[in-house]
Amino acid sequence: MDPLDEVFAAMRVEQALHARLEATAPWGLHTRRIDGTTRFGLMLRGRAWLSMGDAALVQPVRLEQGDCFFIPRGAAYTLQDDIGSPTINCVDAVRNSVDGVVVIGGKDEGEQATVLSGWFHVDPHGAGALSELPPLLHVRMDDARTRMLQSSLQLLALETTRPGLGSGLIVSRLADILFVQAVRAHVQSLAADGATGWLAALADHKIGATLRLMHRELAAGWTVESLAVAAGMSRSAFAQRFRDKVGRPPLDYLAHWRMFRAQGMLRHSEQALAAIAAVVGYDSEAAFNKAFKRRTGVSPGLYRRQAKQTAAEAS
Known part of the structure; x- marks a missing residue:
């Protein structure tokens, strides 16, 4: 995507x-x-x-x-x-x-x-x-x-x-x-x-292509090395260029968008937590729960309940 x-x-x-x-x-x-x-x-x-x-x-x-x-x-x-x-x-x-x-x-x-x-x-x-x-x-x-x-x-x-x-x-x-x-x-x-940020990075030939690859294959076991290979760059050059263009390191960006995708699925689907974990690249529900809480401050289950309650109150 x-x-x-x-x-x-x-x-x-x-x-x-x-x-x-x-x-x-x-x-x-x-x-x-x-x-x-x-x-x-x-x-x-x-x-x-x-x-x-x-x-x-x-x-x-x-x-x-x-x-x-x-x-x-x-x-x-x-x-x-x-x-x-x-x-x-x-x-x-x-x-x-x-x-x-x-x-x-x-x-x-x-x-x-x-x-x-x-x-x-x-x-x-x-x-x-x-x-x-x-x-x-x-x-x-x-x-x-x-x-x-x-x-x-x-x-x-x-x-x-x-x-x-x-x-x-x-x-x-x-x-x-x-x-x-x-x-x-x-x-x-x-x-x-010559602006920076993820929107500007989309227009960069090499970094933009890598961003699209990460979004398309979000569950893949990406490392900085494998992303650099996909971009046709050395590891150090890729890491520096990614940070300069996007404003954050590659794996931090990846973790951010995994949580973004997970939040959307929790808000708008009834999929089981284990299924959502697999879609966004986590081997187990426990690992997903830990990463999600570290990023958002709440567990996936609580996030889903709060989102439903907010939606019900707004309707």
């Missing part, structure tokens, strides 16, 4: 909401923080400024028609036709919406803009794996590597313009697809920037 495939499969979109904003200059909209969500927006027409709370981390971004943005950890943001334009609260605007269309702003002669925005709530276990993402993903549609987003954007615009049966489900699935594509574009940009 490709590492990104594994993460996105684990994310499990649980709920999605969206609205279509029709705005006439001057206009502005501010949102509140929604923890545990990924927020998104698509500039279907016109232009806008996107600002976030901490300007030292994220400078205001100019959105052009066709641009999309994702805020992976639910931070608050502001959209305006111009920096300094007055804003209204998103909650108040949505409360006055009709059929999911929010109309705000000035008189008819002002510049018009259309924004599709919303958020989707995901399983926190899967979302945690994307902690390396920046506070804001901004994808410009004039960039050659993001041309593949166009078809999804067109489908999304059509579905929100002419909603029909199952439109809510279709929009949430398309938003999910757009997020995956945006992350993929982000990974490609990291390789060009």
